[in-house]
Amino acid sequence: MASAAASAHIQATPTLCAAAKPPLQMHSEHPQRKRVLFVTSEFADLIKCGGLGDVSAALPRALSPQHDIRLLIPGYRQVVESGRPIRIVGQLPGLAALPPCQIGRMDLADGLIVYVLLNPALYERNGSPYVDDQGRDWADNHIRFARLGLAAAEIATGDAGIQWRPELVHANDWPAAMAPAYMAWRQASTPSLLTIHNLAYQGLCDMRCASELAIPESACGVDGLEFYGQLSFLKAGIAYAQHVTTVSRRYAREITTPEQGCGLDGLLRAKVQIDQLSGIANGIDESWHPESDPHLLQGFSAGDWAGKRANAAYVQQWLGLDDDGPLFAVVSRLVQQKGIDLTLQVAEHIVARGGRIGVIGQGEPALEAVMAELGRRHPGRIGVHIGFDESDARRLYAGSDFLLMPSRFEPCGLSQMYAQRYASLPIARCTGGLADTIEDGVNGFLFDAPRADAYRQAIDRALQVFDHPELLEAMRCQAMSAPLYWHQSVQPYDRLFQRLLSQATAYRALR
């Protein structure tokens, strides 16, 4: 339902937004400058549930000097009520059960352009992009995110009425993964790229939804979207995109195995054989800087730990912790992937060894409840905040000595890199991007088996380092310089964009 406040920010007349500032510095002399539509369900400036929101805010900005890259996001309440003007620039008709929508345009202060898919009934709700206030999936998620994919295809084929047409569509995760499929069914000549940030979330719905979503019957078989009797949005993206990337090189290999392939490993192996699957590691954006981060109580740098102590003092007070012992942090979505059950098993060990644990997390209601109960059982030693708060999360990274991240799988992981940058040493499982970004005993600690005993041994090694200040100092300094900023990931994306575009040109010439 549209709220009055929401409507107030949507301008129907195509006048220039007052908030628009001169665009980002554009190297217009770049001969390979391309128009790219980045399709995503989260964007940290406005709405973030996890790492996808961070990447969607940082990667397009990092690529902006090379390319005219614009975002397409759903018009959630948090987006239309953000106070940033939106002007209507396009109209989309309905198709089957996918309703008509408008396209709004938001010009951000740094020049980034965001297209907003507007349909109050579909997107302007309380709750998160994916679940309601009780943590239940929205029952019409298949409609909401198929609509997003169709809108991307309509923009790509020039049917949205907006004065801009991408040369490449970059879809992210299952909520955007129908874009390559709708583009193929509309014979778009524009190539598409799908980035998988997490293979475990696939966007499954009942096969009977096919007609509501205008999916051609010929695409409903095992060579198309069918996945064990259901329709899979992610499979659609993998099948129809010209290329698939994931967010670390190791995870790109892992998802081709039956253990980590979530039932899609066969299809992904086929993609490898035709050179259509690769891994490009995430970076971190420059707001994650311990000297200048405005969220922190006090900044700090390697060797000058007064600011780190000030953040620790804040965390102590906020979470009701005692003031002695090493501080272990958990900053995480509370979901099975993150190995929260393993942390529950080692928590008493940490407390018995004189440690404290500070938690900020949100996610599955059952895991939230056990985590909160753990905090109640150990007042002063374990403090738990169930919720999502950017400032508190950053202060917890900055104030802690170690980050606990025993993920069962981890496509890349940003939290461990944020912790490293803020001199909190990650204790993590040797999997996916964690294995690619942490050097055991140098800038963090890794353990192999997803078991409490292996995890406890890594914690004991961390505690030994904590007892040797010169070692701790050396590891902190190594960690702070380890994570790569995004500009280091630009080149591989750039090369991939150019390759996909030249393949598309060659293909068009053959037709």
Ligand SMILES: Nc1ncnc2c1ncn2[C@@H]1O[C@H](COP(=O)(O)OP(=O)(O)O[C@H]2O[C@H](CO)[C@@H](O)[C@H](O)[C@H]2O)[C@@H](O)[C@H]1O
């Ligand atoms: N309660 C809370 N309050 C405030 N902030 C919180 C929070 N809980 C988590 N966060 C923040 O959410 C982000 C989590 O990002 P990650 O990349 O570590 O994991 P996530 O599984 O969400 O991302 C998925 O996508 C990313 C992006 O590609 C991959 O790196 C990753 O492996 C994959 O699982 C971080 O910015 C973290 O600080």
